[in-house]
Amino acid sequence: MKTSTRAVLGIALAAVLLVAAALWLGRTESGDGTTVVRLRLWDESFVPAYRSALDAFEQANPDVRVRITVVPWANYQQKLRLDVAGGTADDLFWTNLYEDYADAGRLVDVGRALGPDAVAAWDPSAVAQYTRHGSLWAAPQFVDGGTAVYYNRDLLAAAGVSPAELADLHWGPVDTFRPVLRRLAAVAPWAYNAGNDFQSLELPYLGSAGGRFQDGSGDFSFADPAGVTAFGYLVGLVTDRLAPAAADTAANSDFAKNTFLQGKLALFQSGTFDLAQIAKQARFHWGVATIPAGPAGRVSTNNAIGMAANAASPHPDATRRVLAWLGSAAGNRYLAADGATIPAVVADQLMYRDYWARAGVDVAPFFDVLNGPRTGSGGGPGFPAALQAITAVFAEMFAGRIPVPEALSRAQAAGSAARS
Amino acid sequence: MSRRVVRRALTGYALLLPSLIGVGCFLLLPIAVVAWLSVHSWNLLGPVRFTGWDNWRAVLSDRQFGHALVVTLALTALVVPIQTVLGFVVAALLARRRGGTALQVLYALPWMCAPVAVGVVWQWVFAPTGGALNAVLGRRIEWLSEPALALPSVAAVSIWSNVGYVALFFVAGIRAIPADLLDAGALDGAGGWQRIRFLVLPLLRPTMFFVLVTGVLAAFQTFDTVYALTKGAPDHRTDVVAMRIFSEAFDAARPGRAAVMAIVVCAVMMLITVLQHRYFRDRTGYEY
Numbered sequence: 001m002k003t004s005t006r007a008v009l010g011i012a013l014a015a016v017l018l019v020a021a022a023l024w025l026g027r028t029e030s031g032d033g034t035t036v037v038r039l040r041l042w043d044e045s046f047v048p049a050y051r052s053a054l055d056a057f058e059q060a061n062p063d064v065r066v067r068i069t070v071v072p073w074a075n076y077q078q079k080l081r082l083d084v085a086g087g088t089a090d091d092l093f094w095t096n097l098y099e100d101y102a103d104a105g106r107l108v109d110v111g112r113a114l115g116p117d118a119v120a121a122w123d124p125s126a127v128a129q130y131t132r133h134g135s136l137w138a139a140p141q142f143v144d145g146g147t148a149v150y151y152n153r154d155l156l157a158a159a160g161v162s163p164a165e166l167a168d169l170h171w172g173p174v175d176t177f178r179p180v181l182r183r184l185a186a187v188a189p190w191a192y193n194a195g196n197d198f199q200s201l202e203l204p205y206l207g208s209a210g211g212r213f214q215d216g217s218g219d220f221s222f223a224d225p226a227g228v229t230a231f232g233y234l235v236g237l238v239t240d241r242l243a244p245a246a247a248d249t250a251a252n253s254d255f256a257k258n259t260f261l262q263g264k265l266a267l268f269q270s271g272t273f274d275l276a277q278i279a280k281q282a283r284f285h286w287g288v289a290t291i292p293a294g295p296a297g298r299v300s301t302n303n304a305i306g307m308a309a310n311a312a313s314p315h316p317d318a319t320r321r322v323l324a325w326l327g328s329a330a331g332n333r334y335l336a337a338d339g340a341t342i343p344a345v346v347a348d349q350l351m352y353r354d355y356w357a358r359a360g361v362d363v364a365p366f367f368d369v370l371n372g373p374r375t376g377s378g379g380g381p382g383f384p385a386a387l388q389a390i391t392a393v394f395a396e397m398f399a400g401r402i403p404v405p406e407a408l409s410r411a412q413a414a415g416s417a418a419r420s
Numbered sequence: 421m422s423r424r425v426v427r428r429a430l431t432g433y434a435l436l437l438p439s440l441i442g443v444g445c446f447l448l449l450p451i452a453v454v455a456w457l458s459v460h461s462w463n464l465l466g467p468v469r470f471t472g473w474d475n476w477r478a479v480l481s482d483r484q485f486g487h488a489l490v491v492t493l494a495l496t497a498l499v500v501p502i503q504t505v506l507g508f509v510v511a512a513l514l515a516r517r518r519g520g521t522a523l524q525v526l527y528a529l530p531w532m533c534a535p536v537a538v539g540v541v542w543q544w545v546f547a548p549t550g551g552a553l554n555a556v557l558g559r560r561i562e563w564l565s566e567p568a569l570a571l572p573s574v575a576a577v578s579i580w581s582n583v584g585y586v587a588l589f590f591v592a593g594i595r596a597i598p599a600d601l602l603d604a605g606a607l608d609g610a611g612g613w614q615r616i617r618f619l620v621l622p623l624l625r626p627t628m629f630f631v632l633v634t635g636v637l638a639a640f641q642t643f644d645t646v647y648a649l650t651k652g653a654p655d656h657r658t659d660v661v662a663m664r665i666f667s668e669a670f671d672a673a674r675p676g677r678a679a680v681m682a683i684v685v686c687a688v689m690m691l692i693t694v695l696q697h698r699y700f701r702d703r704t705g706y707e708y
Contacts, residue, residue, distance in 0.1 A: 078670040085464040100673070104465035247548045247565035250653065255549075385672040396655050399565060418672055 126304035138306025140344030207375030208294025382419030507586025527584030539648020
């Protein structure tokens with residue numbers, strides 16, 4: 001046989017093998033007749049908990065296999081939209097911005113599919129977040145709780161600040177917070193993580209100033225006097241070098257968390273999603289305190305992550321069964337077993353608190369703040385694009401290149417234009 | 421028509437078929453889809469609606485898109501001349517030396533690396549706190565956040581990536597110049613710089629033409645480096661057209677407008693290429 005003929009045959013064989021491999025990997029029926037349901041997450045660290053939950057499901061349902069795919073958060077939203085548009089999305093997928101999909105009829109009505117009993121078991125705030133036009137579009141999986149302040153006990157001691165002092169701090173016209181930060185700045189490179197952080201800083205400050213990110217009709221409404229008060233205070237902390245420079249936090253979204261873990265940041269305002277990592281990696285004494293109160297009190301946002309079901313799934317029944325399991329008390333509690341997150345099933349939430357109590361961490365500040373008023377975490381059609389446009393203007397505001405009132409007006413206009 | 425003629429014709433078409441399928445699937449079809457998208461509105465999820473010239477009107481009156489074109493032109497103006505000059509200098513030093521081939525590969529390594537990986541590494545190099553560059557300089561400079569420095573910093577990374585690749589072409593061009601010509605120049609008393617100025621550079625014009633045309637096209641398509649380093653920040657100072665098209669298509673979910681942008685950028689690139697071609701048309705032919 002000629003060399004050229006061999007080469008052509010080799011290429012043809014390689015092509016056939018590649019196509020066969022692609023078909024085999026993308027199959028939805030396994031060789032033994034079981035149905036393969038695909039599930040998509042954006043956080044690798046949740047895979048063991050989900051795998052345990054799904055192993056239990058598969059034992060009870062031998063006709064169904066569940067395959068987990070992880071798509072990193074950095075391009076999760078873009079890829080999901082493309083996959084749903086192209087008909088290649090997984091049967092089940094994590095979501096937090098679901099409105100566009102629900103409005104386009106791409107999601108299963110979870111409330112109808114799982115029935116009222118399932119809905120009654122979930123955290124009401126999570127149910128509210130995923131309810132649109134009277135229908136529930138995702139099975140809540142876990143909630144973030146409220147926002148709190150992680151503190152470095154050693155730095156506090158060096159500055160002569162007691163943890164109890166943190167419990168009753170105020171910012172605004174009567175400002176007891178900034179003097180404490182100045183004392184901490186004398187013993188640490190940075191006192192506090194004020195910066196362009198939507199969920200952990202901007203929303204709580206906006207709410208604590210009496211403002212809202214969006215009004216009742218979903219229009220952006222943060223460029224009002226309350227917004228100027230909240231963002232003016234945050235930007236002032238950066239300008240006064242009580243927080244890392246905007247360039248540092250813009251270049252690396254984990255800069256504040258990393259500097260806290262390195263013992264260079266005294267107070268780190270964040271959510272429960274950082275708790276497990278801090279507990280594992282912090283090499284100093286630390287604790288959790290409530291966020292400082294603003295002119296309108298102490299207001300935090302609470303966010304939940306839901307599991308949506310693809311309306312175009314080729315296995316609607318198997319998909320519904322997996323979803324029902326993951327939304328049940330028995331299936332949901334795997335997420336809390338190692339203290340990773342707060343389950344959305346209210347009956348399981350005590351497991352989370354018990355886990356951290358056994359570990360010697362009082363997580364009450366994450367929950368106590370939610371007993372007061374809360375502020376919405378934002379959403380609606382076109383929200384991802386709008387938030388991106390807004391965040392870009394906020395970055396310039398935190399860098400001190402645009403005055404706060406002007407930046408808020410520009411950001412609000414940019415956000416509205418991006419979603420139009 | 422004889423069977424032999426038919427058979428020859430069929431054989432010819434059969435041999436052409438793979439190329440026709442390739443051109444059809446990967447060139448003509450995408451062009452047709454982009455043209456179709458440019459007159460439709462679609463958010464990738466809901467129904468597709470015909471909107472006529474609405475997308476064109478929106479894009480052509482979009483100041484951010486105009487700004488992105490200017491940023492791209494500025495990036496091209498920074499990157500192409502510098503990488504061409506540096507590429508030539510590197511090639512001149514390597515072309516006729518022992519061990520030059522190994523060094524060529526070494527210089528070309530950055531071009532072989534994945535651009536996003538390069539961007540991630542350079543992000544650490546440029547980091548204001550804890551970054552390698554500021555550590556070496558011993559002072560704090562916000563390379564990617566300071567509006568005046570952001571675009572030059574991105575350009576520097578592009579140049580660093582491309583110099584070795586450009587040098588490869590110049591090395592090939594220099595090696596193709598007969599040694600007799602250079603020796604004759606030396607005998608006539610031409611010094612090193614004069615030989616480069618009056619012999620090497622004129623004879624390298626075909627290579628120069630290729631390097632400049634492909635350099636401009638590559639600079640216009642810059643995306644990965646910007647995406648990894650700045651995502652268009654600060655204040656859109658590094659918001660190149662490829663970034664704008666990506667953002668419009670996948671962040672804002674307006675592929676129709678992104679298609680219009682792509683067509684406009686394609687037209688601009690074609691215009692620049694034609695101008696370059698006209699400039700070099702009568703300057704690239706030499707016989708020796």
